[in-house]
Amino acid sequence: MYIHAVSHYLPAQVVGNEHFTQLNGLASEWIIERTGIEERRKAGPDENANTMAVEAVRALEEKVDLSEVDLIVGATYTPHDTIVTLAHVVQHHLHIPDIPVVSISSACSSLLNAIEIVEGYFALKKARRALVVVSEHNTAYYNEEDTVSGHLWGDGSAALLLTKDRQSPKDLTIHCVITGGAATSGKATTAVVLKPLERGVIMPHGRDVFSNACQYMPKVSQQVLYRCGLTLHDVDYILPHQANLRISRNVMQTLGLPEEKLISNIQRLGNTGCAGCAIGLSENWDIFQKGQRIIVTVFGGGYSYGAMLVEV
Amino acid sequence: MYIHAVSHYLPAQVVGNEHFTQLNGLASEWIIERTGIEERRKAGPDENANTMAVEAVRALEEKVDLSEVDLIVGATYTPHDTIVTLAHVVQHHLHIPDIPVVSISSACSSLLNAIEIVEGYFALKKARRALVVVSEHNTAYYNEEDTVSGHLWGDGSAALLLTKDRQSPKDLTIHCVITGGAATSGKATTAVVLKPLERGVIMPHGRDVFSNACQYMPKVSQQVLYRCGLTLHDVDYILPHQANLRISRNVMQTLGLPEEKLISNIQRLGNTGCAGCAIGLSENWDIFQKGQRIIVTVFGGGYSYGAMLVEV
Numbered sequence: 001m002y003i004h005a006v007s008h009y010l011p012a013q014v015v016g017n018e019h020f021t022q023l024n025g026l027a028s029e030w031i032i033e034r035t036g037i038e039e040r041r042k043a044g045p046d047e048n049a050n051t052m053a054v055e056a057v058r059a060l061e062e063k064v065d066l067s068e069v070d071l072i073v074g075a076t077y078t079p080h081d082t083i084v085t086l087a088h089v090v091q092h093h094l095h096i097p098d099i100p101v102v103s104i105s106s107a108c109s110s111l112l113n114a115i116e117i118v119e120g121y122f123a124l125k126k127a128r129r130a131l132v133v134v135s136e137h138n139t140a141y142y143n144e145e146d147t148v149s150g151h152l153w154g155d156g157s158a159a160l161l162l163t164k165d166r167q168s169p170k171d172l173t174i175h176c177v178i179t180g181g182a183a184t185s186g187k188a189t190t191a192v193v194l195k196p197l198e199r200g201v202i203m204p205h206g207r208d209v210f211s212n213a214c215q216y217m218p219k220v221s222q223q224v225l226y227r228c229g230l231t232l233h234d235v236d237y238i239l240p241h242q243a244n245l246r247i248s249r250n251v252m253q254t255l256g257l258p259e260e261k262l263i264s265n266i267q268r269l270g271n272t273g274c275a276g277c278a279i280g281l282s283e284n285w286d287i288f289q290k291g292q293r294i295i296v297t298v299f300g301g302g303y304s305y306g307a308m309l310v311e312v
Numbered sequence: 313m314y315i316h317a318v319s320h321y322l323p324a325q326v327v328g329n330e331h332f333t334q335l336n337g338l339a340s341e342w343i344i345e346r347t348g349i350e351e352r353r354k355a356g357p358d359e360n361a362n363t364m365a366v367e368a369v370r371a372l373e374e375k376v377d378l379s380e381v382d383l384i385v386g387a388t389y390t391p392h393d394t395i396v397t398l399a400h401v402v403q404h405h406l407h408i409p410d411i412p413v414v415s416i417s418s419a420c421s422s423l424l425n426a427i428e429i430v431e432g433y434f435a436l437k438k439a440r441r442a443l444v445v446v447s448e449h450n451t452a453y454y455n456e457e458d459t460v461s462g463h464l465w466g467d468g469s470a471a472l473l474l475t476k477d478r479q480s481p482k483d484l485t486i487h488c489v490i491t492g493g494a495a496t497s498g499k500a501t502t503a504v505v506l507k508p509l510e511r512g513v514i515m516p517h518g519r520d521v522f523s524n525a526c527q528y529m530p531k532v533s534q535q536v537l538y539r540c541g542l543t544l545h546d547v548d549y550i551l552p553h554q555a556n557l558r559i560s561r562n563v564m565q566t567l568g569l570p571e572e573k574l575i576s577n578i579q580r581l582g583n584t585g586c587a588g589c590a591i592g593l594s595e596n597w598d599i600f601q602k603g604q605r606i607i608v609t610v611f612g613g614g615y616s617y618g619a620m621l622v623e624v
Contacts (some may be wrong), residue, residue, distance in 0.1 A: 072493065077394040083419040083506040083513065084495075088614030091495040101493030101616055102425045104416045107395040113414045120432015140509060181384065181413030183396075183403040194395040196508035197452060201395065302400030304413055 001119055001162060002171040003310065007059035008158040008282040009052055010269070011043040020151040023144060031151050036245020040154030040270030042139045048080035050089045052157035053135040057090050060131075060159040069096055069161070071127035073117050074103040075110035075274050077194055077301075078137040078201075086135050090159075100126065107192075108241050108300025109179065110134060110274035112308055116177045118162050128164040133157065136273030141194055141201045149192075149203040152244075154270030158278030172281075172288070172310040176227045178220055179306035186212050188303035209301070213247050216305040217297040218254040224295060224307040232257060235309075236292040237284075239263040241299050242276030251297070263294075274300070288312045313431055313474060314483040315622065319371035320470040320594040321364055322581070323355040332463040335456060343463050348557020352466030352582030354451045360392035362401045364469035365447040369402050372443075372471040378406055381473070383439035385429050386415040387422035387586050389506055389613075390449040390513075398447050402471075412438065419504075420553050420612025421491065422446060422586035424620055428489045430474050440476040445469065448585035453506055453513045461504075461515040464556075466582030470590030484593075484600070484622040488539045490532055491618035498524050500615035521613070525559050528617040529609040530566040536607060536619040544569060547621075548604040549596075551575040553611050554588030563609070575606070586612070600624045 016039045017028035031037055043052060053074060060066065072094075074087030085103035100121065106113045114132045121127040138153035163171070182188060191205035191212075203209065217240050225231060238261055240248045245266050252262050263280050265272075272279060277296050288294065290312050297307040328351045329340035343349055355364060365386060372378065384406075386399030397415035412433065418425045426444045433439040450465035475483070494500060503517035503524075515521065529552050537543060550573055552560045557578050564574050575592050577584075584591060589608050600606065602624050609619040 079394065079417075079508060081505050081507050082389040082391065082417055083504055083613035084501050085417055085419070085614055087418070088493060088495040088616070089501055091493045092501050095496050097494060097496040098492045100425070100428065100491045101495065101614075102416050102418045102422075102429070102491075104414050105391075105394055105397055106399070106414045107397070110414075113412070116412065116438075117414070117429050117432060120429060120436055120438075123435040124432055126428075126432075179412045179414075180410045181400060181403045182409060183400040183413065184407055184409040189396050189401055189404050192395055193393050195393050196391060197511065199509065301395035302397055302413075304400070 001122055001164060001174045002166050004161045004163045004167045004171050005060060005064045006158060006160045006278060006282040006285060007056055007063060008156065008279040009055035009059055010041045010156045011047055013042045013044060014039050015042050024147050026147060026151060035152060036266050037270050038267050041156055043137050043155040049076045049078050049135045049137040050080045050086045053086035053090055053133045054093045056133060056157040056159040057093060060161060064161055066094055069094060069129050069131045070099050071118065071121050071130040072101045073114040073132050075105060075114050075134045076136055077105045077107050077273060078141050086133060090133050106300060106304040107302050108274050109298040109304035109306050111278050112177060112179050112298050112306030115308060116179050119177060122164045130162045132160045132162060134275040134278045136275045138273060143200050146202060148206060152271045154272045156269060156272040156275045156279050158275050158282050160278060172312055175309045175311060176224050177308040178224055182216055182303035182305055185303055192301035210247060212303055213243060213299040214250040216299050217251045220305050220307040221295045221297045224309045228309050234293055235295055237261050237263050237294040239277050239280045239294055239296045242266040243271050313434055313476060313486045314478050316473045316475045316479045316483050317372060317376045318470060318472045318590060318594040318597060319368055319375060320591040321367035321371055322353045322468045323359055325354045325356060326351050327354050336459050338459060338463060347464060348578050349582050350579050353468055355449050355467040361388045361390050361447045361449040362392045362398045365398035365402055365445045366405045368445060368469040368471040369405060372473060376473055381406060381408055381441050381443045382411050383430060383433050383442040384413045385426040385444050387417060387426050387446045388448055389417045389419050389585060390453050398445060402445050418612060418616040419614050420586050421610040421616035421618050423590050424489060424491050424610050424618030427620065428491050431489055434476045442474045444472045444474060446587040446590045448587045450585060455512050458514060460518060464583045466584045468581060468584040468587045468591055470587050470594050472590060484624055487621045487623060488536050489620040490536055494528055494615035494617060497615055504613035522559060524615055525555060525611040526562040528611050529563045532617050532619040533607045533609045536621050540621050546605055547607055549573050549575050549606040551589050551592045551606055551608045554578040555583050
């Protein structure tokens with residue numbers, strides 16, 4: 001299985017930390033020290049998870065032909081419409097009838113859940129060219145005045161074309177994907193929640209999220225390496241879920257890897273949910289060199305986690 | 313792939329058509345004539361899509377051992393929590409760590425999307441005993457005063473244990489699953505929508521839903537039969553998505569099958585979304601005789617559809 005191309009979309013509006021300083025007195029230095037975040041993007045009034053999904057697909061269409069896509073898997077936990085999902089609007093946009101279309105949510109781990117679902121369709125020979133679209137409209141559901149988590153969230157989306165067969169020498173080969181749920185751990189069912197009818201993503205137990213994220217991302221990364229018969233010496237980059245720069249650094253320390261090998265966009269984008277790692281792949285696509293290996297590892301609310309090893 | 317067991321849960325409160333007569337003057341006879349619905353269930357104040365999912369699983373645990381479940385796929389378009397999804401709370405309830413856990417939404421077609429995802433995990437050898445849980449809390453998102461669709465919706469949930477290998481002679485064998493999106497057809501992206509931030513499931517283009525449902529469910533049922541090398545003569549029951557009794561009867565007419573072969577619960581339960589067909593399987597499990605074949609076919613908002621053929 002290969003990642004043939006990836007694109008992303010970021011809304012135009014940049015929200016700096018000073019916005020939260022004015023709003024509720026949080027110093028920019030304090031936000032940076034605690035989270036690494038300097039600024040984040042915010043969707044415009046006519047944008048939502050569905051429109052941003054289509055924008056990421058439009059960007060992908062500028063790079064590759066999507067007319068033969070035969071499966072669409074969308075993901076978001078910040079839905080604009082839970083019936084006409086982002087996968088449906090992407091299918092509508094592409095004008096490709098009669099292909100399987102599904103949207104998923106396992107919170108911030110959904111990118112890898114989506115890729116594993118595609119892996120299943122490829123194994124079944126029910127698809128060969130799959131479009132994965134991840135899109136988060138966190139600012140639709142956040143309470144920006146919440147001093148615990150209001151400053152964390154950003155909006156954005158990404159689209160990946162996965163193919164069963166190699167299309168070009170630049171394709172990323174996916175060697176192994178592992179996903180798991182850890183809803184049995186810690187405060188999994190209460191630590192970070194988004195109840196649409198109470199309109200808010202809140203994080204009552206941030207410390208529990210932090211410690212479980214720091215535990216599960218290194219663990220599943222090691223599991224992926226073990227399955228591939230590789231070790232940490234064979235890894236060029238780690239792209240962890242972009243939740244908090246301190247979590248990302250903690251993951252690198254636990255793995256014993258230097259910070260140069262960390263891919264991070266949270267400084268500019270905040271926590272863009274299940275889109276964060278996909279945006280990271282898109283932003284860094286051109287720096288990857290032939291033979292390099294990247295581990296993408298995720299952890300999200302409800303405590304789902306995953307990792308995959310890709311090689312250029 | 314087999315369905316080893318299925319259970320369902322219905323909330324206690326029964327809402328008869330007279331409720332809507334009092335509310336906005338809709339005569340019970342008019343509702344029955346237009347939809348077939350005589351009554352529906354409504355979740356209690358402490359219930360939601362997550363709690364009903366767990367109740368369906370509890371009912372399943374009374375029949376079969378779930379301790380070796382190695383995959384959970386949940387589905388709903390009426391989420392209580394989009395981060396701590398029903399799949400996460402079911403994992404938490406079962407106390408089974410480190411298995412893949414994902415929630416999906418393709419509106420009313422999600423049961424078959426979920427089963428197709430399980431089929432992929434089985435093909436990958438990443439799972440052998442999968443729990444599919446479908447749960448809808450329509451009354452959390454409906455506007456009961458909406459004279460177009462307020463009277464259609466009901467709440468309920470179901471849980472199915474799917475196994476790669478046959479567990480007992482009573483297992484239903486799944487011979488073929490096809491899913492597809494039809495977001496390119498008709499008014500797919502506007503006909504029935506649920507925008508959580510506008511808090512409502514509404515159906516501005518019910519006629520378009522009706523005609524597309526009547527077209528796609530017979531078509532995909534025929535496709536499934538063709539793949540299996542069977543014809544309509546080989547089919548004992550049709551279990552269509554429980555959206556409207558007139559749609560179900562239209563499907564039977566198009567297929568040229570008598571109404572005795574129709575399985576329907578919409579009269580008692582209303583439209584229970586992606587849970588409807590699974591509840592139907594559960595309610596009718598004991599009437600199925602060895603050798604009988606049932607087609608389950610679905611169609612939902614965003615215009616996803618699917619069908620599967622199962623044999624006792």
